[in-house]
Amino acid sequence: MFFKFIMRRLLYVIPMLIITTLIVFSFILLIPGDPALALLGENATPEKIAQIHAQLGLDQPVIKQYLNWLGNAVQGDLGRSIFTGQPVEEAVFSRLGVTFQLVIVAMIFAIAGGLFFAITSIYFPNSWMDYVARFFGTLGTAIPNFWLGMILIIFFSLQLGWVPATGFTSITESPGAFLQGTILPAIALGATGMAQITRHLRSSLIEVMSADYVRTGFSKGINRWQAIMKHGLQNAMLPVVTTIGILFGNLLGATVVIETVFAIPGMGQLAVNSILQRDFTMLQGVVLVLIALIILINFITDIVYALLDPRIEY
Amino acid sequence: MKITESPLLEVKNLQTYIKTKKGEIKPTNDVSFSINRGEIVALVGESGSGKSVTSLSIMGLNASAIKYKPESSIEFKGRDLLKLKEKGLRKIRGNEIAMIFQDPMFSLNPVHPIGKQIAESVVLHKKVNYKEALKRALELLNKVGIPDAARRINDYPHQLSGGMRQRVMIALALACDPELLIADEPTTALDVTIQAQILTLLRDLQQELNISILLITHDLGVVAEVADRVLVMYCGKVVEEGTVDEIFDSSLHPYTRGLMSSIPPLHGISKDLLDAIPGVVPNPLELPKGCNFVTRCDFATERCHQVEPELTRYPSGNRVSCWNKLDKEGEMKEHVTTSINS
Ligand SMILES: Nc1ncnc2c1ncn2[C@@H]1O[C@H](COP(=O)(O)OP(=O)(O)O)[C@@H](O)[C@H]1O
Ligand SMILES: [Mg+2]
Numbered sequence: 257m258f259f260k261f262i263m264r265r266l267l268y269v270i271p272m273l274i275i276t277t278l279i280v281f282s283f284i285l286l287i288p289g290d291p292a293l294a295l296l297g298e299n300a301t302p303e304k305i306a307q308i309h310a311q312l313g314l315d316q317p318v319i320k321q322y323l324n325w326l327g328n329a330v331q332g333d334l335g336r337s338i339f340t341g342q343p344v345e346e347a348v349f350s351r352l353g354v355t356f357q358l359v360i361v362a363m364i365f366a367i368a369g370g371l372f373f374a375i376t377s378i379y380f381p382n383s384w385m386d387y388v389a390r391f392f393g394t395l396g397t398a399i400p401n402f403w404l405g406m407i408l409i410i411f412f413s414l415q416l417g418w419v420p421a422t423g424f425t426s427i428t429e430s431p432g433a434f435l436q437g438t439i440l441p442a443i444a445l446g447a448t449g450m451a452q453i454t455r456h457l458r459s460s461l462i463e464v465m466s467a468d469y470v471r472t473g474f475s476k477g478i479n480r481w482q483a484i485m486k487h488g489l490q491n492a493m494l495p496v497v498t499t500i501g502i503l504f505g506n507l508l509g510a511t512v513v514i515e516t517v518f519a520i521p522g523m524g525q526l527a528v529n530s531i532l533q534r535d536f537t538m539l540q541g542v543v544l545v546l547i548a549l550i551i552l553i554n555f556i557t558d559i560v561y562a563l564l565d566p567r568i569e570y
Numbered sequence: 571m572k573i574t575e576s577p578l579l580e581v582k583n584l585q586t587y588i589k590t591k592k593g594e595i596k597p598t599n600d601v602s603f604s605i606n607r608g609e610i611v612a613l614v615g616e617s618g619s620g621k622s623v624t625s626l627s628i629m630g631l632n633a634s635a636i637k638y639k640p641e642s643s644i645e646f647k648g649r650d651l652l653k654l655k656e657k658g659l660r661k662i663r664g665n666e667i668a669m670i671f672q673d674p675m676f677s678l679n680p681v682h683p684i685g686k687q688i689a690e691s692v693v694l695h696k697k698v699n700y701k702e703a704l705k706r707a708l709e710l711l712n713k714v715g716i717p718d719a720a721r722r723i724n725d726y727p728h729q730l731s732g733g734m735r736q737r738v739m740i741a742l743a744l745a746c747d748p749e750l751l752i753a754d755e756p757t758t759a760l761d762v763t764i765q766a767q768i769l770t771l772l773r774d775l776q777q778e779l780n781i782s783i784l785l786i787t788h789d790l791g792v793v794a795e796v797a798d799r800v801l802v803m804y805c806g807k808v809v810e811e812g813t814v815d816e817i818f819d820s821s822l823h824p825y826t827r828g829l830m831s832s833i834p835p836l837h838g839i840s841k842d843l844l845d846a847i848p849g850v851v852p853n854p855l856e857l858p859k860g861c862n863f864v865t866r867c868d869f870a871t872e873r874c875h876q877v878e879p880e881l882t883r884y885p886s887g888n889r890v891s892c893w894n895k896l897d898k899e900g901e902m903k904e905h906v907t908t909s910i911n912s
Pocket of ligand 2: 618621622623754755
């Protein structure tokens with residue numbers, strides 16, 4: 257039954273992916289500037305430009321360009337960077353690993369912190385922890401991530417010298433160096449998410465804790481901690497799961513800024529460079545993979561939701 | 571029931587209050603009653619009369635806004651529940667005193683299977699592991715008449731009907747063999763036919779297990795079916811108390827009579843109480859000076875407007891707080907001065 261549910265959800269994903277490719281392809285066409293000019297410089301001859309256009313397939317009808325690109329993309333070939341000639345999928349996937357590790361650490365930070373703040377705030381109502389959680393939940397969502405990133409660099413790297421200000425080491429190379437390199441950008445990236453989860457989960461828990469079934473729990477003789485952890489949390493998490501899914505997409509988008517601030521060679525940085533260089537094949541690949549990733553996250557969100565809520569019909 | 575035994579539960583001068591911006595509300599105003607072992611006591615009254623606050627006071631589960639006056643006490647097997655610490659109360663809740671609630675749609679956790687919810691209580695109070703607790707849960711589900719219980723034990727609440735869910739709640743409440751079961755309007759949210767089944771189940775279980783039940787309802791028709799003794803509450807006060815026979819044959823309070831005339835001739839078909847008793851329950855912030863019922867009473871005299879009557883025992887056995895003793899026909903008679911104070 258659950259397998260069938262997953263398969264059905266997957267079926268929804270396919271048309272979404274097709275629409276995505278259409279949008280990605282047509283938006284790239286709308287970006288101003290001629291890639292041939294970017295390649296050749298301002299004083300290129302018309303013949304040279306035409307030659308480059310032919311090389312890139314830009315002289316063909318748009319539909320044909322799209323179908324060619326799609327056909328190759330399905331086979332895992334996203335074309336070559338018009339700037340460096342490197343296969344796009346190679347560049348994208350090597351960068352994706354970096355961004356993915358960063359975003360995962362940021363998500364863990366946001367979720368763990370959100371759970372901690374929300375739960376302590378409910379367990380110790382009107383304590384200083386509660387006020388911290390409320391204050392952070394309200395104002396934390398307004399912290400600009402690049403600003404927080406720079407503050408963190410100035411304080412922890414430049415002044416205290418605890419961690420390097422820039423650079424990235426993959427977890428597969430050295431977990432220690434990985435943590436040193438990701439901790440600050442992950443905090444900068446995840447702080448607003450942590451605030452969002454804190455606020456949302458806290459209000460959700462408040463509602464759930466006054467539910468009849470929690471009172472039933474108390475009438476069995478459980479204590480407040482058991483009431484929160486065994487009866488409150490799973491119910492309170494239901495609406496928050498959606499927030500977390502959306503957050504993941506937001507964090508992916510925010511890496512564009514954070515990777516630039518921390519000089520991390522990830523997808524965000526690749527996207528920025530591709531735009532600056534009018535490397536449209538590269539940009540297509542980057543955006544396509546990012547959107548596909550967000551669709552995948554939505555899919556996972558649906559499944560997690562169904563696992564948490566037995567009332568969902570498979 | 572043996573009268574010589576001391577009561578299982580004795581509520582004395584239960585006075586609760588809530589401070590609001592507009593003044594003080596007294597959900598229960600000097601409520602006293604007792605429940606003997608093996609007895610079913612019904613607590614009857616319209617919505618807002620303080621029945622739930624009374625029962626939650628016994629459980630120690632009232633909202634934190636509700637405070638107790640120091641003269642209140644609730645003695646359960648010799649201990650004053652109102653003086654017990656939270657930790658002591660937790661050992662009693664679900665173990666010695668259990669409770670079922672009005673709406674079975676919301677009183678079970680939607681994300682846990684029913685068997686797990688029953689087992690939780692068993693593990694909490696008895697020295698058993700989870701597997702043994704689940705066995706106990708299955709036994710209980712069978713006892714309360716869940717068909718195909720062995721399979722149903724893994725069902726989630728939404729997979730059961732309202733009546734079945736209330737049976738599960740009863741199983742949950744009985745999980746640790748409590749001595750007192752509080753049922754706060756256990757049938758109000760159910761269909762009429764199901765109501766009768768649940769009441770029958772409660773009565774049968776009471777006889778089999780010899781537990782005491784405090785049955786809260788706003789429907790006197792329900793009371794006639796199962797209860798031994800009846801307490802009638804109005805505006806936070808007990809206005810009449812007696813055995814079922816006393817109440818049904820010779821109730822003395824006009825409010826009780828009003829409630830009785832609202833019982834439809836064909837038992838079970840519940841009619842709206844507002845039809846039977848004219849007027850509305852007064853605002854708890856603006857209670858009348860004399861008797862609380864004066865705004866809706868056909869027999870009110872000047873004295874009723876001025877002085878509040880006290881709960882007084884009448885020769886017939888009932889305890890009544892009314893200046894006008896009413897005979898069976900409901901005619902007004904002189905207040906009997908020979909009445910003895912209880
Ligand atoms: N948590 C609360 N906050 C404010 N008022 C309350 C609360 N609980 C009960 N009350 C008030 O106390 C009175 C009695 O309520 P309740 O015991 O629930 O009545 P019943 O169960 O007989 O319908 C009502 O006037 C109600 O408004
Ligand atoms: Mg009530």
